[in-house]
Amino acid sequence: MKKTFTIQYVFAILIALCVTSCRPESDDLLSYGQNDYQSYYDANHTFAGEFEAFWMAMNENYGIWDYEAEFGLDWDEVYNTYLSRFEELDQRRTRVTDAELEALYTEITDPLHDGHMALTVKNLHTGKYIGLTPHQNRVRREREQDLTEAMLNLTSLDAYLTPEMDAAYRIKAYDGTGSTDIAFEFIDSTMTRAKRAADAYIAMVDAAGGPNASNDSLYVAADSLRVDAQKLILFINTLPLSVRVMMKSYLLATYDMLYTKYAFVGKQIGAPIVELEKEFKEDLLGSFRFALFEGNIAYLRFSGFGLTPHMTSSASSTENPTMYSAYQEAVKRVWHHWFDTIQVLHKSGQLGGVVFDMRNNTGGNLNDYQYVLGALLPSGGWDSHMLRLKNGSGRLDFAPLQPFTAPTYPEAHEVINDRPIVVLANCQSISMAEMTTWGVKSQPNGHFIGVRTYGALSGLSAEPESYSDNYSGAFGVQNVTPIWGYVPKLISLFGEQQQILEGVGITPDQEVHLDANMWMMQQRDNQLEAALDYIRRN
Numbered sequence: 141m142k143k144t145f146t147i148q149y150v151f152a153i154l155i156a157l158c159v160t161s162c163r164p165e166s167d168d169l170l171s172y173g174q175n176d177y178q179s180y181y182d183a184n185h186t187f188a189g190e191f192e193a194f195w196m197a198m199n200e201n202y203g204i205w206d207y208e209a210e211f212g213l214d215w216d217e218v219y220n221t222y223l224s225r226f227e228e229l230d231q232r233r234t235r236v237t238d239a240e241l242e243a244l245y246t247e248i249t250d251p252l253h254d255g256h257m258a259l260t261v262k263n264l265h266t267g268k269y270i271g272l273t274p275h276q277n278r279v280r281r282e283r284e285q286d287l288t289e290a291m292l293n294l295t296s297l298d299a300y301l302t303p304e305m306d307a308a309y310r311i312k313a314y315d316g317t318g319s320t321d322i323a324f325e326f327i328d329s330t331m332t333r334a335k336r337a338a339d340a341y342i343a344m345v346d347a348a349g350g351p352n353a354s355n356d357s358l359y360v361a362a363d364s365l366r367v368d369a370q371k372l373i374l375f376i377n378t379l380p381l382s383v384r385v386m387m388k389s390y391l392l393a394t395y396d397m398l399y400t401k402y403a404f405v406g407k408q409i410g411a412p413i414v415e416l417e418k419e420f421k422e423d424l425l426g427s428f429r430f431a432l433f434e435g436n437i438a439y440l441r442f443s444g445f446g447l448t449p450h451m452t453s454s455a456s457s458t459e460n461p462t463m464y465s466a467y468q469e470a471v472k473r474v475w476h477h478w479f480d481t482i483q484v485l486h487k488s489g490q491l492g493g494v495v496f497d498m499r500n501n502t503g504g505n506l507n508d509y510q511y512v513l514g515a516l517l518p519s520g521g522w523d524s525h526m527l528r529l530k531n532g533s534g535r536l537d538f539a540p541l542q543p544f545t546a547p548t549y550p551e552a553h554e555v556i557n558d559r560p561i562v563v564l565a566n567c568q569s570i571s572m573a574e575m576t577t578w579g580v581k582s583q584p585n586g587h588f589i590g591v592r593t594y595g596a597l598s599g600l601s602a603e604p605e606s607y608s609d610n611y612s613g614a615f616g617v618q619n620v621t622p623i624w625g626y627v628p629k630l631i632s633l634f635g636e637q638q639q640i641l642e643g644v645g646i647t648p649d650q651e652v653h654l655d656a657n658m659w660m661m662q663q664r665d666n667q668l669e670a671a672l673d674y675i676r677r678n
Contacts, residue, residue, distance in 0.1 A: 180193055180616070180622055183622040183623060184622055186226075186230045187227075188223060188227045188229075190226070191223060192223070193622070193623055194261060194623045195215075195218070195219050197616065197623060198215075198625065200615075201530065201615050201625065201627050202254070203254075203530040203598070203627065203628055203631045204254060204598075204628075204642060205535040205536065206535075206536060207253065207640045208252065208253060211251070211253065213252075222248060226244075229241075235265050236264075237263075237266075238266055238268050238270060242272075245259075245261055245270070246277070249274040250274045250277050250281075252274050252643075253275075253642045254274075254596075254627065254642050254643070255570070255571075255596025255597065255643055256598060256627075256628055257273075257275065257625065257626065257627050257628070258271070258272075258625070259623075260619070260624045260625075262622040262623070269618075269624075275595065275596060278643055279567060279594065279595075289653060289656060290500055290567050290568040290654075292654060293499050293500055293665075297311060297429070299662055299663040299665075310432070310434045312430070312431060312432045323388060323391060323420075324391065327376065327391060327395050328376045328377070330395075330414070331369040331372050331373050331376075331398075332369075332373060334366075334411045335366045335373065337362075337406070337409045338363070338405075338411070339366055340409075341358075342362055342363060345359050358405065358408055361402070362405060364402075365402045365406070368398055368402070369398070372395070376391070388426070396415075396416060399415055399416070403415070419449070419464050420464040420467065423449075423464075423467070424446030425442055425443070425447060425450070425471060425504075426442060426443030426446075427441075427443050428442040428471055428474050428475075429442070430474050430475075432481060433492075433495075435492035435672075435676055436485050436491055436492040437492040437494070437676075438481055438491070438495070439494075439497065439668075440478050440494075441499075444501060444503065445501070445503055445504030445506075445571075445573070446504050446505055447471070447475065447505070447508040447512075450468040450472055451471075451475065451511060475511060479515055482494065482516070482556065483553060486554040487554060491556070492559065492675055492676070493559045493562065493675035494516065494556060494562070495563075495564065495672070495675070496563045496564070496580060497668070498563055498573040498576055498577055499566045499568070499590065500566065500568045500569070501568075501569050501572075502568070502573070503570045503571025503572040503573050503596070504571070506547075509547050509576070510547040510548050510550070511549065512576055513546075513576050513579045514546060514549050516554075516555065516556040516561065517548045517555065517556075518555050519549060519550050519551070519552075521546060522545065522548055522579070523543045524546045524578065524582070525544050525632055525633060526541045526542070526632075526638055527543070527544045527599065527630045527631065527632060527633065528541050528631045529629065530631070544599075544632065557583070557585055559675075560586075560587060560674065560678045561580050561583060561585055561586050562580070562587045562588075562675060563576065563580035563581070563588050563589070563590075564589055564667055567591055567592060567594055569590075569593045569594060570594040570596050571594075571596045574594060574597055574646055575597070577593055577646045578634065578646050581646060581649060587650065588646065588648045588649045588650070589648060589650045589652050589667060589670050589671050590648050590651070590667055591648060592646065595642055595644050595645035597632045597641050598628035598629075598631045599628060599629050599631075599632065650670065652667050652670045654666065
């Protein structure tokens with residue numbers, strides 16, 4: 141009897157040791173949703189507690205642990221290795237710096253392959269939240285040449301628009317319609333009016349004997365406005381067209397600063413400085429360009445998937461036109477010219493092919509698919525690949541696989557299945573740009589030219605704060621709880637082998653690196669020319 145008890149006792153101990161050492165799921169089944177602050181109690185008080193909460197939240201929510209295991213990552217071993225290092229931070233008498241904490245968490249997260257994930261951890265000593273984006277570190281670390289090439293590639297067809305251009309190129313380019321161009325035009329005209337009004341006000345005061353007690357402060361402010369306005373006008377008018385896209389964020393930030401500083405002054409002197417619309421500043425589409433090359437090859441390029449807000453019937457207002465509504469109308473004109481041109485050419489048997497330029501496209505709205513590749517495919521949607529959903533706290537708790545049906549253009553249109561479709565992409569083609577690249581590559585008449593894409597192919601929750609019982613979306617509250625993570629909701633599985641391609645990306649059918657010297661010296665684009673040559677040969 142005693143012997144039996146001993147065996148059972150030892151067996152129970154062994155089971156307990158296995159469970160606690162492997163740690164496949166939460167010991168107490170705490171939820172790491174946004175509102176369960178019990179989960180973060182220890183994390184608010186010790187670095188070890190913070191690490192344990194982080195480890196457990198990732199353990200429950202991260203959707204590709206099986207994929208990480210293929211690369212040799214053992215998440216249990218991460219716990220066993222790093223817990224003691226965080227305990228040492230708690231025992232130290234000296235302050236833990238932000239750089240130290242960031243370096244430690246970077247060691248832990250950099251091996252992860254997800255291309256969308258965003259994480260923050262709080263330094264309990266300084267109160268600062270530290271952002272972690274391992275996928276960006278991966279691209280910088282593993283693909284330096286590709287990244288350098290991508291940074292050189294600007295949205296420009298200038299070399300093909302000159303009088304000296306090759307006779308082989310005939311382009312109809314729609315310049316002045318991108319958000320960058322409209323932003324430059326709007327800000328330039330606003331600042332020009334403000335400077336003229338400031339000059340006129342100062343001249344009027346000077347003619348009346350100079351500033352006095354009643355107008356001195358406005359006089360000084362108007363003088364300051366005209367100086368700052370002149371600086372911004374000079375910046376806009378001396379900046380080369382080829383680099384305007386890169387400077388858009390700086391330009392908008394500068395204008396916002398001047399609006400805050402001078403809105404009242406502008407109103408007082410009769411030159412209102414209006415606030416930039418939130419929709420315009422946050423628009424994902426960026427630059428947008430259509431061109432028709434010799435041989436009737438239709439080309440489309442834009443820097444982000446943000447077409448849907450512009451394409452709806454209620455997208456713009458004619459009663460109170462604004463910079464954003466003007467941009468929306470311009471976007472619709474460009475898209476319809478591209479689409480209508482393809483319709484006319486294909487119906488007449490004259491369409492040479494189509495080029496989608498996804499280089500440096502950072503992704504965005506899933507619904508946009510219908511206006512890009514989906515505008516060439518049959519209506520009713522296209523099954524691109526398979527998806528799996530994380531739906532439990534266990535590492536491998538998944539719902540049954542389901543197809544990802546990409547939206548296609550619902551109205552009657554030409555189906556382009558008999559002419560080449562080429563997509564250009566690089567290592568800064570991200571998310572929806574990669575989905576489009578995969579879509580083109582998967583078509584019988586599709587071809588991918590360029591270099592391997594970024595590797596951010598899984599689906600995120602549109603509203604990460606709506607954490608649900610299927611363990612997807614996000615854990616924690618950003619800049620509130622000591623840890624926060626935004627992780628994929630749906631994992632994409634590609635091809636017959638149902639491969640996960642996170643951190644790897646889509647591989648080109650024809651690898652062509654950007655000829656940096658040709659681009660810098662001549663502004664000629666060898667990747668684009670490779671696409672045109674491919675279509676003309678096929």
